[in-house]
Amino acid sequence: MRMKLISVVLAALVATLVAVPLHAQVEERPIPHLVKKDGRFALFVDDAPYLMLGAQVHNSSSWPSSLPKVWPAMEFLHVNTVEMPIYWEQFEPKQGQFDYSMIDRLLSEARQHQVHLVLLWFATWKNGSQHYMPEWMKLDLARYPHMLDRNGQAVDSPSPHSADSLEADKTAFTAFMRHLKETDPQRTVLMVQVENEAGAWGSVRDFSPAAQKLFEAPVPPELLAAMHVKAASASPNWQQAFGPDADEYFHAWSVAKYIGQVAAAGKAVYPLPMYANAALRDPIKPGAAGQPGAPGNYESGGPTDNVLAIWKVAAPALDLLAPDDYQNDPAAYLKVLQLYHRDDNALFVPETGGPDNARFFFSALGLQTIGFSPFGMDYTHRAADRSTNQADDSRPQEEFLIPWAINYKLIGPMQREIARLNFEGKLQAAAEEQGKTTQILPFGSWNAVVSFGAARNNRGAGNPKPTGRALVALLNDNEFLVTGYFCRVDFRPAGTEQQRKSQHIVEGSEQNPSALIDGKWQHRQFLRVEEGAYENGIFKPIRILNGDETDWGLDFSSEPVVLRVTLDVY
Numbered sequence: 267m268r269m270k271l272i273s274v275v276l277a278a279l280v281a282t283l284v285a286v287p288l289h290a291q292v293e294e295r296p297i298p299h300l301v302k303k304d305g306r307f308a309l310f311v312d313d314a315p316y317l318m319l320g321a322q323v324h325n326s327s328s329w330p331s332s333l334p335k336v337w338p339a340m341e342f343l344h345v346n347t348v349e350m351p352i353y354w355e356q357f358e359p360k361q362g363q364f365d366y367s368m369i370d371r372l373l374s375e376a377r378q379h380q381v382h383l384v385l386l387w388f389a390t391w392k393n394g395s396q397h398y399m400p401e402w403m404k405l406d407l408a409r410y411p412h413m414l415d416r417n418g419q420a421v422d423s424p425s426p427h428s429a430d431s432l433e434a435d436k437t438a439f440t441a442f443m444r445h446l447k448e449t450d451p452q453r454t455v456l457m458v459q460v461e462n463e464a465g466a467w468g469s470v471r472d473f474s475p476a477a478q479k480l481f482e483a484p485v486p487p488e489l490l491a492a493m494h495v496k497a498a499s500a501s502p503n504w505q506q507a508f509g510p511d512a513d514e515y516f517h518a519w520s521v522a523k524y525i526g527q528v529a530a531a532g533k534a535v536y537p538l539p540m541y542a543n544a545a546l547r548d549p550i551k552p553g554a555a556g557q558p559g560a561p562g563n564y565e566s567g568g569p570t571d572n573v574l575a576i577w578k579v580a581a582p583a584l585d586l587l588a589p590d591d592y593q594n595d596p597a598a599y600l601k602v603l604q605l606y607h608r609d610d611n612a613l614f615v616p617e618t619g620g621p622d623n624a625r626f627f628f629s630a631l632g633l634q635t636i637g638f639s640p641f642g643m644d645y646t647h648r649a650a651d652r653s654t655n656q657a658d659d660s661r662p663q664e665e666f667l668i669p670w671a672i673n674y675k676l677i678g679p680m681q682r683e684i685a686r687l688n689f690e691g692k693l694q695a696a697a698e699e700q701g702k703t704t705q706i707l708p709f710g711s712w713n714a715v716v717s718f719g720a721a722r723n724n725r726g727a728g729n730p731k732p733t734g735r736a737l738v739a740l741l742n743d744n745e746f747l748v749t750g751y752f753c754r755v756d757f758r759p760a761g762t763e764q765q766r767k768s769q770h771i772v773e774g775s776e777q778n779p780s781a782l783i784d785g786k787w788q789h790r791q792f793l794r795v796e797e798g799a800y801e802n803g804i805f806k807p808i809r810i811l812n813g814d815e816t817d818w819g820l821d822f823s824s825e826p827v828v829l830r831v832t833l834d835v836y
């Protein structure tokens with residue numbers, strides 16, 4: 267009798283365990299979200315600012331066969347977040363039948379490797395085309411049409427005016443988001459990218475009859491208001507409102523409206539932060555409509571810098587618009603960061619690359635980026651020379667990864683502190699620019715002086731290659747966190763706000779940075795320079811630097827070194 271009772275109780279217990287979904291046993295964490303305060307943004311993860319130290323895998327690496335080659339590279343890079351695609355064709359091989367196996371696999375492996383994920387919804391658009399649409403859609407062109415160009419020819423790009431394509435995308439995306447909601451209470455996934463580099467290469471816009479009808483109709487009033495259009499008529503059509511930019515603006519509106527609806531449908535079931543990424547136009551010399559550099563030479567309709575305002579009105583469900591920054595000209599690279607760091611847009615760099623661009627992670631930090639992510643950072647490809655993208659077996663893959671890996675090796679252990687200091691507006695950073703050997707980071711009564719290739723005389727000559735990067739943050743009055751690579755950092759007294767306004771400040775040229783302020787010399791004195799590291803949010807010093815290590819300023823080479831510096835004047 268007693269045995270029978272025990273087995274009944276056991277059976278009931280097992281039945282309960284089986285009936286309770288697995289995630290019910292996992293602590294449910296707060297949903298990641300974007301917060302804006304005092305004009306600055308932060309991504310909140312577990313209710314505190316978080317910095318995504320990311321890397322994106324190659325396009326075809328989100329398959330079980332590729333994952334073993336992904337994780338060692340991610341470890342080498344010291345990432346805390348991996349960007350991985352979800353392929354619509356894999357997810358919905360037959361209409362209405364969803365295959366969740368790959369999502370489950372990514373969640374489980376990411377958790378094993380203790381990283382977060384940003385999932386990329388490769389669906390209606392991937393680099394301007396519909397190549398990731400499921401086969402059942404590709405074979406039904408009447409229902410899921412391509413765009414038509416001016417001559418009525420089909421373009422290798424989906425029409426944003428197809429109600430059926432939109433419905434299919436919304437349905438699939440919602441199923442994907444619902445599954446995430448149900449299976450990810452621990453919030454392994456931090457954000458979702460909706461589509462990938464949407465827009466069109468082959469035509470400035472859709473010229474199908476449906477599109478043409480809309481193009482000739484009045485521009486939506488909310489867009490006229492946002493763009494401050496002053497037209498002769500109260501309800502101008504696109505040509506009347508926007509003249510030479512009409513085609514591109516129309517396409518941006520159409521693509522953004524479509525993606526905004528996909529994002530809104532997904533957010534309605536699970537409100538993770540969402541964004542769209544942009545294939546950029548030349549940020550410095552974009553070219554007027556119809557000229558070299560005009561749409562056609564870049565992807566038209568995506569969130570390029572000239573149409574961000576259109577995207578903001580058309581797709582409010584997107585939390586941010588993000589640049590894929592591959593610019594090889596440093597001035598262009600930095601300009602892109604500035605263009606996407608706006609009062610209405612948090613900076614996030616979801617893709618980057620280029621042989622010498624790793625140092626610009628620091629420039630992005632200086633603009634309060636919430637994350638940064640070089641592209642194609644796994645071992646599923648042979649080592650490639652990133653300047654030519656040619657396979658190069660003569661050099662180990664690590665050689666290409668090291669410039670990126672050192673960033674995260676340094677910042678990783680204190681990413682929470684860095685994210686918080688940035689959110690509080692206390693952090694500034696800089697990367698070396700060719701021919702610019704010194705940069706000043708102003709912190710009220712102190713100027714942090716960053717120099718590259720500096721010798722004993724404190725004059726920077728620049729590094730042989732521009733690799734320098736520096737970060738300075740205010741911890742307390744006269745107390746700073748200082749770190750970087752291949753640079754020297756020192757501090758020069760900058761007087762009070764009133765003294766700075768009066769401009770009676772002359773910089774000295776002695777060994778220790780000094781300034782003649784209102785007729786009185788003030789020289790920088792290091793009261794204490796501690797080398798250490800953050801552990802659970804607390805700076806733990808390991809030694810006090812003095813002598814050769816501080817006599818000429820604070821030098822940073824290829825070793826990850828973090829300093830807490832207390833200053834005074836004499």
Ligand code: DGJ
Pocket residue numbers: 325393462463590617641
């Ligand atoms: C940008 C795209 O967004 C990525 O998916 C990938 O195609 C890279 N370009 C290739 O460099």
